[in-house]
Amino acid sequence: MKSTSLKILAAASLFAACKPNIEGTAPTKGSADFSHYTAIGNSLTAGYSDGTLYRSGQINSFPNMLAGQFKLVGGGEFKQPLLPGESGWPGAKRVLGPVTGCDGVTSLGPMLYPGARDTAGSSTNISNQGPFNNLGVPGIRATDYLIPGYAYGALLLGGVGYAFRMYENPAVVRPIDVAAKSNHTFFTMWLGNNDVLLYATRGGEGQASGSGPSDISPLPTFKTSYKAVLDTITRKGQKGVLINIPDVTALPYFNTIPAKGLVLARQGQADSLNAAYAPLGIKFAVGANPFIIQDGSAPGGVRQIKDGEYILLTTPQDSLKCAGWGSKKPIPRSFVLDATEVANVRNATQDFNAYIRQMADEKKLAFFDVNTYFKTVQSGVHYNGLTLTPVFVTGGVFSLDGVHLTPRGYALVANKIIQSINDTYGSTIPDVDITKYNGVLYP
Amino acid sequence: MKKTLVLSLAGLALASLAHAGSFQINLQGIRQTAMGGSGVAMPWDASAIFFNPGALSRLNGMEAYGSAFFVSPNLRYVPANSGTTSYEPQKETSTPFAVYVGGTLRKMPKLGLGLGIYTPFGSSVNWGDDWTGKLITQSIKLQSVYFQPTVSYAVHERVSIGAGFVYAIGSVNIHRALPLQFSDGRSGQLVLDGKASGFGFNAGVHVKATDKLDVGLSFRSGVNMKVDNGTATFTVPASVSPLFPAGNTFNSNLPLPNITTLGAAYRFTPSFLLQADVVFAGWKSYDSLKFDFAKNTTAVANSSSPRLYKNTVAYRLGGHYKVNDKFAVMAGGAWDPTPSDDKFVSPDAVDADRISLSAGLTYEPVRNLNIMAVVNYTTTKARSVSYSPENFSGTYQIKSVTPGIGISYKF
Structure with missing residues (x-):
């Protein structure tokens, strides 16, 4: 009896001795509380990709990736206003396919998704399924947050009702009111892109300072609105991350067709x-x-x-x-986008970013300088055998609309955000595995 | 017929992470393995063909010898900044072997002749098709078998020399995911498969310095294993397949390092002996792993992965105690530093400084017949390194328990 158990012990210790005993480090939350995370932002927060919003894009949104990691340090459920379909809503997503030009030459390029549309139910108001943790609204500007009935207005103005389908009382509510109802303990806020981008993507046809749909938001309005949102979501002393505005001229949307073309x-x-x-x-x-x-x-x-x-x-x-x-x-x-328009975009980006930085410092929040980061991506980021660049289609970071990211690109951003959270709050949240997320898919 | 034999031998000779620096395998003799891998100074048996051709002419008659090891190393990788995530390659068992026939002729006792067939290098790791490093490596299998006809001569009552010509054959098989994804998200894949061959030599000197002290020196030359016209098979989405021509081939070469060993053996009593070796390995020749494709396109470029290996010096020590006429026991240990640089450890060639302990015994049930057994335990400390060209960093550890058996017969 005794010798049997000794033998078993000896066998077990021999077995243990021949297995590696290295272990990773258990994630810790540091000084932050991730139990209820809310994401404030625009299309980049919503998971917009390939020129539209679709279900798997939302599932691969960077806030959903973050929430997955937060769960390792006490994070709770993360509810997103998921669309029912994969084809894109309201417009079809772009996919790579054979595109025949006027010259009769067929080549591989972005085309609208040719399959059946599965958009039924997309426009239904699903606020009764909320409250949602991902409050990202494609197209929303920082300055839109103080507009009563924004969701309804955006719908009537030809907007697609992204806010409409997720807001309670969309006809009267201000986006900031929706944010105010959030019961979060931690947040990310990536806001302000559209206050510059909509001007740039429309060729700078709007005003360099105005409130029209193709204008650059006036700096004082931007500041008022941005601060109001931030004050609201930090009113209980909540911790979070601010993410600044990337220089839009670094996007493939502006760099794919060469000037000397x-x-x-x-x-x-x-x-x-x-x-x-x-x-x-x-x-x-x-x-x-x-x-x-x-x-x-x-x-x-x-x-x-x-x-x-x-x-x-x-x-x-x-x-x-x-x-x-x-x-x-x-x-x-x-x-x-001519030289004057480029200067308008750059100046506004610089001003808005200076303010975002100032707010992060004042409120002692984590801060991710995605503007600088995207400039470093220009020369290529190496990760586990991947080489990621901002080149359209082949670079793997940007989706087929040239502005929004692929799941892989969003994963890259998620890891940088995690890094800034860990640096600021002393947490040890692990990275997401970028190789598990798709880049551009080929037929 | 002959070709079939060669191929099946190669099939047995899968090797491993478990033994000695990088893809070097130090499992060419049961007795020597049991003594920490030392053995250049003593002609223990026909395995002298490998350990020191100079000592072959010190054997007393002819001998046939065969040994095999059962290698199944345990490797674990913990990626940096990944929490408790870890990866282990698929469990595989490989069987490095050695066969020696040789010794001295009855009519010309100063002359030793022999043939050795053994597997001094190899590596096999299969991380699986869908792990985090799949774009660097999914699996790699390097095999080599050396054929070494050997001549040895006792030039003096105390000094003998010997040398053997080495013909090496081998194979390489590499699977790697490509960063091109099908519409269902599956990754493309590159499979490289080829046969390799190379030439070299193995030479040694054995000196019976005193009645109690033996000294040996051996030099095994580097062998440049060349792969000509291996097949390169790309599996990619149809829309980009014109960029990946079918029937592509590749050339490559793997410089196996030269090994210089100096050692001594001292008989403290007629039944107790200690021996020690110092082993210098010329790994510096392994600067990068290159693949040159026959058909290059904008998507198929020749590749070169830096390895930047350094030369190493390993130390081996072992003791031999003859219990009685039938039994002997052995034990030993070794310190094998890694040739790899901390910033260039790729998951297809994981390596770390190794500490190895072993013990063995021999049994002679009837005169001239020896049955040998050994068990070796090799371990590394946790090694936190990266493959910097791909920002692939993390911590690795290797441990293994390797049994081996052998048989020899004097005739």
Whole structure:
């Protein structure tokens, strides 16, 4: 009997001795309380991807990834206002597929999801399923938070009712009121992007300071609104993370079509353009030339695009290839972000970010400088065999709309947010495994 | 027929993480393994063909020898900043083996002749297709078998020399996920599969310095294992398949290092002996792992993964006690530092400084027939390292218990 148990003991210790005994470190929450997490923000918080919102995009939102990690340190349930379908709502998502251009050439490119639409029930108000932990509303600006009936207004203005479907009393409620009802102990707030982005993605056609849907929000209004939201969600001393606004000109939306994208193969092409533009003194040569763009202040209303100006991803490829856009005809100004517009975007981004930073310091909150981070991503981020870059389609970070992220890109952001939380609150929340999240999918 | 034999031998020779620096395997003799891997100074048996060709001519007659080990190392990886997540590769057992036939001729006792077939290098790790490092490696299998005809001659009553020509064959099989995803989210995959071969030599000197002290020195040359026209199979989504030409092949080479061993054996009593070796391994030749593809495209570029190995010096010590005419027991230990750099430890070649302890016994049931058994325990401390080109960092640990058996017969 005794010798049997000794033998078992000996066998067990031999077995133990030949197994590695290294263990990871158990996650800890530090000085923060993650039991009830609420995410405040826009499309980036909602999990918007590929030009629309769809269920798996929401499931792969960075707040949902964070919530998964928070569960390791006492985090609770994280409820999202999930859409019923995968095809995208209200518009179809973009997928990679064979796209045949006007020149008859078929190549792999972004196209609208060709499958059946599964949007039934998407517009139903589901506020009775709330309260939701992810309050991200695609399209919302910081300045929209103080507007009564924003959700209803956004719907009537041609907005798609993202807020409408999740807010109680959407006709009267202000987004800040919805945030005020949240019973959170921890929050993330990534707000302000649309206060600049909507101006930029519409080619800078709005005002450099205004409240229209294509304007840059006025700095005082931005500050008032941002502070009001932040005061509301920290009124019980809640801890959280502020995330700033990335320079939108770092996005593939502005960098995929090169400014010097007018490639002339033959001297004859250069000659005929030279003849046509001789009165304006614009010259062309075989090889890469700057595109011709519309500019009211230039002689003849057209000029060559300059370095540091951007052509939008939404510029119709067929018009560039077959309709003479950028060469015989100028690219319309709504598809171009010119130097003045770029300066407006940069200045506003800088001002808004300075304020966000100031707020983070004042309230002693964690802060993630995604603006600086995205600039470092330009040269490529290596992670477990992945090389992630901001290049459209192949870079793996940005989805097929050129602005929003892939699940993999959101995972990259989630880990940086976790890092800033750990640094600020002394927690040891583990990273998410970026390789488990999809980049761009190929047919 | 002959080819079949060679292939089946290669199939047996899967090797492992368990023994000695990196993908070197120090399991070429039962007695020596039982004595911490030491053995350059003593002609214990026909395994002298491997340990010191110079000592072969000190054998008393001819001998046939065979041994095999059952290697199933335990490896664990804890990624950095991942909480309690950990990964262990699939459990695999490989059987490095050695076969030696050789010794001295009755009519010419100063001349030793022999042939050795053994597996000095190899590695096999299978992390699975869907682990966090899948884009670096899913599985890797490196095998090698050395064939070594050997001549040895006692040039003096106290000094003998010997050398063998080494013909090495081997194979490489690598599975790796590609960062191109199918529409269902599955990753693409690259499979590299090829046969390798190379040449080298093994030479040694054995000196009976006094009646009690033996000294040995051996040099095993580096062998550049070349893979020519291995197959490179890319599994990728159809829309990008034109970028990955079918029927692609690759060339590569793996420089197996030279090994210099100096050792001594001292008989304290007629039945008790201690021996020790110092082993220098020229790993510096392994600077990077390169794959050159026959068909390059914008998506298929030649690859080079830096390894930046360093030369190492290992120490081995063992004792042998003859209990009686039939039994002998052995024990020993070794310190094997890793050649790998802290910033270049890839999950396809996990390594760390190893401490190894072993014990064994031999039994001679009838005259000239020996049955040998050994068990070896090898462990590493937790090693926190990275493969910096891919920002792949974490902590690794290796432990293994390896039994081995052998048989020899003098004729």
